[in-house]
Amino acid sequence: MFKTVQNQFNKTADLIDLNPNIRKILAITNNELIVHFPVKMDNGKVEIFTGYRVQHNNALGPYKGGLRYHPTVDVDAAKALAMWMTWKTSLAGLPYGGAKGGIQIDPRNYSLSELERITRRFTYALGENIGPEHDIPAPDVNTNAQTMAWIADTYMSTKSTSERSQNQHVVTGKPVGSGGLEGRDRATGFGVFLCIKLYFEALGETLNGKTFNVQGFGNVGYWASHFLVQEGAKLLSVQDAHATIFNSEGIDVESLFEHSKPRKGSIEGFSEAKEIDPEEFFGLACDILIPAALGNQITEDNAYKIQAKLIAEGANGPTNDEGESILLERGIPIIPDILCNSGGVIGSYFEWLQNRNGELWQLDEVMEKLEKKITQVFKNVAAEVDQRQVDWRTAAYIIAIARIEMAYVQRGIFP
CATH class of the missing domain: 3.40.50.10860 (Leucine Dehydrogenase, chain A, domain 1)
Structure with missing residues (x-):
């Protein structure tokens, strides 16, 4: 993964002609x-x-x-x-x-x-x-x-x-009774869902009838699935470290969640779907593929199999450079991790503020703030995609790195 993130950074630094001194700082x-x-x-x-x-x-x-x-x-x-x-x-x-x-x-x-x-x-x-x-x-x-x-x-x-x-705010993601934020548990998955929804809305489409597959059924995979099915999407396949399951008629997200809870999150043995060979997972046809497990899952070894119309990165770094090149050449867009799963850190920021200011925010207030923030960030990246005619990851990196560059330019470098 370190090689991947370095390559992504260097590509963007070249594209925006990043200040060479700031480039040295950010590279390490x-x-x-x-x-x-x-x-x-x-x-x-x-x-x-x-x-x-x-x-x-x-x-x-x-x-x-x-x-x-x-x-x-x-x-x-x-x-x-x-x-x-x-x-x-x-x-x-x-x-x-x-x-x-x-x-x-x-x-x-x-x-x-x-x-x-x-x-x-x-x-x-x-x-x-x-x-x-x-x-x-x-x-x-x-x-x-x-x-x-x-x-x-x-x-x-x-x-x-x-x-x-x-x-108290030394960490975020705490239990609600110990200073945690209402809704922090679903923030990352909600962000994945919302980015997908906004992507299709920009195409004039809805999520109703869309099919999706999820790798990883932990906090992110579950909540993303939860919100997607509420909008009429259908879950066809789920993969975790223990099993890969498939049902062409759709998998009931809440039933699978209840099944996995007493099994430390494992989906193995779920009776309402058949288990298939893990090697088949990335080749299954669907509208949306959500890698929400670990890094380096989509590579040159399996990217050519993918039949999804959109990749939404719920995990950090799930696609390596070679895999991404294959997907982009095949015309399959990727909503990158630093945008797609940013709901978690945005929710963490809200919790940090809540603790810092001695406040208590209600769930509906949190979700409203979260939706507003993620929507604005998504629109910023979408505008960069259109303006520069680049892929979504490159657009997101341009915005992110340029903001840090501006901070260094304005403040100077000590001493």
Whole structure:
């Protein structure tokens, strides 16, 4: 993924003739933190874990980005994801920079109490490298509101009593009862849905009768599907790490969600659809394909199979350079991750503001603000596509990088 994000950045920098000094700054990360920490397991034995936090750029504001728990987490993956977060927050017009990180772990191998101890010890190891005005983590792959609650509690416990209330917004994506935002759980998936809806509206079409396939049925995949079917779209196929299912008559999103909940999110064994070979997934005909799992899923090995009319990137970096080239040559447009899944970080910004100002926002207010913000960002990118006659990713990158360039030009570079 790091190679992909570098290539995307260099392509845009060449296109807009980016200031060479600013190009040097944005091409590298500001900080790369690797921590090793011990945790006592339920059986009394101690395991050593490795955690990462990469802070790419903070020209526009505090670092912002998720923490994921996955075996693929390493410093290069965190660097790529952190750079994407910088572009994403800039494109959305938020006062944030970009960061990312996590722990190299498969959480399915640990009990809830072990995950709590791992999370708290990781937070303690990060120390002052995170903070509500410095670096604000959020949920990502295999982390959730509970994970954020543990981080917030651990971080605040290191502060004096008078300071604790001022540090609640050290993370976003918390449970609503612990300072979280109503609707934050659905914000990313809603953003994916809304971008798709706006795309077809621009063509004079609706979502009614459109078919879609989803890779990944976690928070993003579920909520995107939930909102799409409400508009009359039909879910045909879902793929996760355990199974690939298909039903030509349509898959009931809520039934699949209820099936997956007690199975740690797994769709395996769903009786209302047949399981098919995972290799068939990308070749299934549909109007919309939503990769909402991990990075580097659409590549030169499978892009030629895709029959969708639109790719909507719910995950970060799901399409590599070679795969994207094939899709664009075939006339299949891609709504890029930094636009398509930006609902999550926009929702995080709302939560951060809510905590910072001591406010409580209602769900309908949050969703109205979210829709207004995403719609404006989408229209900005669409205008750039039309004006420059470029693909959607290039247009989004132009807007994002130009905004950061302007900040450096106006402020100067210290000293």
